[in-house]
Amino acid sequence: MTVASTDVTTALAYLRTNADAHLRGLDTFLRMESVSADPTHADDMRSTAQWIVDELTRIGFDHARMADTRSHPIVTADWLHAGPDRPTVLVYCHYDVQPPEPLDEWVRPPFEPRYENDIVYARGSGDDKGQLFMHLRAAEAWLRGVGRLPLNLRVIFEGDEENISEPVEEFIAAHPELVSADICIVSDSDMQDDEGTPAICYGLRGIAYWEVKVQGPFQDVHSGQYGGGVDNPANVLVKMLASLVDADGRVTVPGFYDRVIDLGEADRAAYAELPFDLDLWKRVTGVSEPMTGEAGYTLAERLSGRPTFDINGLWGGYTGEGSKTIIPGWAAAKLSCRLVPDQDPREIEEAMIEHLARIAPPTVRVEVRSLSNGAAFVTPLEHPVIRAAAEASEIAFGKAALYHRSGGSIPYVPALAAGVGVSSVMVGWASPNGNFHAPNEWMPLANYRGGMDAIVHLWELIGRLSPAQARGEGD
C-alpha cells in the first residue's frame, strides 16, 4: 500500500470541508433535465453543458468550452501544467440521462432529488451525472485545495451517451488534439456490490448488428392454394437463423472465431474471483435457469468474455387476432453478435452477409442491411493504470477491487482507441442495483464520498507513473 502524500491529505481535507457545499452543487446539477433523447429538452441540454463549462472554469481548468455536434454539445477542458514528464489523463463521463418515464412510478419526481438513509434518488444520480460531478469535485480539491494537479488532465463530457453514438465518434475524429492523452479514465460504471467492493472494468464487448429480410412470393399468398409449392419465407428465415448457432452453442459463420483471443489465465482467474449470485440473477432476469451456452466456458465468462448471436427482433406475416391462412410474402429479423477482441466488426459483418447469402435457398431473395457496429476493447489486467485504479479504490473503500469485463459496448471506447490510440480503464461508483434507466434511480452517498476520495488518490498514483507507463508501455 502506498503512503498518501501530504498533497492527497490536503485534497481530501478540502473535500471534507466543502462537503455540504458540494452536496448542494450536486442537487443543483441533478435538477437539470438533461434528457438527450427528448427534443423538447434541447435547451436543458445546452444549459447543463454551459453550467459544466462554468464549473470547469471556476475550478481552474483551461479552455473549458462546449463544441456543437449534430446533436448535443460536447464539453471539453484541460489542465496541462504538470509538465511533460507527467502522464496526461483524459476523463470521460456523460451529462445526459435516460428519459425518466414512466413518471408515475417515481416516489418523487425524477428531477427533484430525494435524500433518504444516506442515498440520493434522482435521474442521473448514478448514470452518470453523479459520477461526472465527483470528477469536478476531485479536480477542484486538487486545484483549489492543493493548488495544482499531480498530472495533466483533460476532460470530455458528452451529451448523447443515452441517445446516439455519432456525435462523440465524429468529435474524436475532428478534434484528436482535444482527446489526446496517455490513458482515459471512463467513469460510467458501478461498484461490485452494495457493500463497498470496488470494481474495475477492463474490457467491453463489441457489436455487429444487422437486419435481414427474406422475400418469397411477391405478396402474401393463400396457404391452401400454394402450401407445399411456394417456399415460405418465414420457414426459410427460421431455418437460416437456427443454423447460425450449432449444438455446442458456437456461431457457425465461417471465420467467426478466427480472430478471437481466448481468455487467458489472468482473465479466467479474475472471472473466478467474481462472486456470482445465481439466485439473484434468476430473480432479476425472471428466467428459471441460464442457457447452456458455449461449451467450455462458465456463465460469467460467456456473459462478457465470449461472442454471442442474438435475434433482437422478428416479424412477418399475420400477427393479429385469430388465424389467417397465408404464406407471408416476406419475413424479417434483427440480428446481432456481441464481439470480443480481436474480432473486427466489419470482417464479421462481411462474413455474416456472405454466409446468409450462401445458405439461402434459390427460392427466396435475401437482403441484409448493416445497422451498427463497434469493436470490442480490452486493457491488459497488468496495465499500470488498472493497478492504480484498483489501489486508489482500495484505499478509499478499504476493500480490494475486483476486475471484470462488461458484456456491453461503449462506442466511445473503441472509437478513442482507433482515433487517437488511447486505451481506457473503466472505474465507476454507482450501485450495481441502482435502477439505471428505470424509475427511482439511486446512488449511495457513501459511494459518492468514497468515489471522490478514490479519484483524488488515483490522480496521485497515476501522477507517479511515467507517461509511457500510463500508456501501458512499461518504462
Next chain:
Amino acid sequence: MTVASTDVTTALAYLRTNADAHLRGLDTFLRMESVSADPTHADDMRSTAQWIVDELTRIGFDHARMADTRSHPIVTADWLHAGPDRPTVLVYCHYDVQPPEPLDEWVRPPFEPRYENDIVYARGSGDDKGQLFMHLRAAEAWLRGVGRLPLNLRVIFEGDEENISEPVEEFIAAHPELVSADICIVSDSDMQDDEGTPAICYGLRGIAYWEVKVQGPFQDVHSGQYGGGVDNPANVLVKMLASLVDADGRVTVPGFYDRVIDLGEADRAAYAELPFDLDLWKRVTGVSEPMTGEAGYTLAERLSGRPTFDINGLWGGYTGEGSKTIIPGWAAAKLSCRLVPDQDPREIEEAMIEHLARIAPPTVRVEVRSLSNGAAFVTPLEHPVIRAAAEASEIAFGKAALYHRSGGSIPYVPALAAGVGVSSVMVGWASPNGNFHAPNEWMPLANYRGGMDAIVHLWELIGRLSPAQARGEGD
C-alpha cells in the same frame, strides 16, 4: 356418352328462351351488396337472403326459408317429389362476397356489373353469387320448363363463407334434417382453364392452426449484459420451428404421417393429366422457382395431395427502425399444417403441442394455443357422382373434364360429412384467373351458360342413379 332425354332438351330450350330475362336477374342479384365481413352490410345480407327465398318459392321449391344464425341467415329449400327411389342431392353455394376494397382499382364500381366481350365484371360474379344463380336457373328450367326435377333436390346457401365457419357448422349440427341427402354438390370452384376445360374437385385439405409463444426473461433485457447467459426466446423459437421440417421436407412431429393415406394410382394419374404451366405459376406467385418440398412427390401433388407445415406469422422483440440491443422477453408465431385424409386435426394438434413441449429447452416457457382446425376430405375418383359431374360438364362444354384436389379447406364439407355422413363433389364454373377476392372480379358468360347446361345434365345423370349409387355405395 349418354343420350340426353327429351326432358333435358326441354330444360335446355327453357334456358335459351329465357336467357335475356335470366341475365337481367343475374344483374339484379350482383347489385346486392352482400359483404358478410362488413357489419354495415347486415341489412344487405338479409335482403339478399330474402330475395333468394322469394326466387326459390317462385321457381317451385318447397319450404324456402331463411334461418337466423349467430351471423347472417342461411337459406334452405327443397323439392322432394321425385320419389324415394330417386337420389336426393344437396346443393351448396354461398351468397356472401369478399369485401370489394380497394375500390379505386375497380374499372366500374364492384356492385355495378360491367359487360364486355361476353364477360361480366362484378364482385361475386364468379365467387359465388354467379354460380348460386346458375343453380336457381337450372332448377327453374326443370321445374318450370319440364314441370318436375329428375331427382330430389335440397339447397343450402350460406352467408358467411367469406367470413366465419361457425354459422354453417352449427346449422348442420342443429338441423341435420335440412341437409340430409345422398350426395352434396358444392359449386364454389373454377374450371381448369379459360379454354372451356371442365374441372371436378374431388378432395380438400384439412387444417390445424396454432399460436405458439416462447417466454424467456420476464421482460426485454440488455443483450450486452445478458447475451450468452439468458436464453434468447427468439433464438429458441427459430430453433424449435426450424426443427419441425426435416431435410427431406417432411414434418418431424411424431405420428404426423401415421394416418396419411398415400396417393393411389388413380390419384397420381389424375395429377399427371393436369396441365401445369410453371411459367404462369411463377408469374402469378412472383417466386423464381418452386420449393424443393417433400421428396418423392411432384409439385402438383405437394400442392394439394400432401400435408404441409407453414409459419403464417412471426413476431417478437424490437421491430422498429434502427437497432435496439435487447434479448426479447418473448417471441411468438402462428403455425399451421394443411392436412390430408385421414389425418385427424385433433390428433395432429395434440401431437404438435406435445412435441413442442418436448423440444423446448428448460430455460423458456412455451404456450401453444389452438386457433382452428378442420378435417381433410376426399371423394373417391370412381364415385358415380364424380363420373356424372364429369360427363355433364363434358356434354355442356364439349371437352373432357380433369380431376383435381384442392390444397385449401372448405370447413362446410368435412362438417357435412361428419354431421350427416354426406359426401361432397365440387364442380364449379368460375375462371381460374377470375380475380376472386381481388378488384375487377370477372366471370365469362360462356362459363355461365355452359354451367347452367351442365347442371341440367347433371340432375338428369344423377337422376338415373339409385340413392345408394349416389351415395357411392354401389347397388
